[in-house]
Amino acid sequence: MEEYDVGDLVAVYLINSSLSEPELLQYGIVLEKNIQNILVLDNVGYARWWSHARWQILQKAKKTA
Numbered sequence: 286m287e288e289y290d291v292g293d294l295v296a297v298y299l300i301n302s303s304l305s306e307p308e309l310l311q312y313g314i315v316l317e318k319n320i321q322n323i324l325v326l327d328n329v330g331y332a333r334w335w336s337h338a339r340w341q342i343l344q345k346a347k348k349t350a
Contacts, residue, residue, distance in 0.1 A: 289315050289323050289337060292346025297339055312343070 289295070293315045298307035313327035323340065326332045 287337070287342050289318050289340075289342065290346050291315055291317060293342050294344040294346075295323070295325060295340040296343050298341070313340075315346075 294312065295315060296312040297310045299310050300307045311327045311329075313325040315323050316326050316332060317324040318337075321337055322334045323337055324332060324334050325340065
């Protein structure tokens with residue numbers, strides 16, 4: 286399991302045998318996390334809880350001091 290942090294940029298891809306490459310379905314920012322779920326604000330403007338297994342991290346949030 287990937288370790289998600291608040292502020293991470295995440296994405297969901299459609300993987301299908303009829304596609305030559307995975308297709309981007311959604312992307313978003315992690316707003317909150319718990320043990321197995323993450324709250325994601327997606328590119329459509331909805332904030333929803335999702336299973337951590339659905340999303341892949343594209344870019345980790347930058348740490349600030």
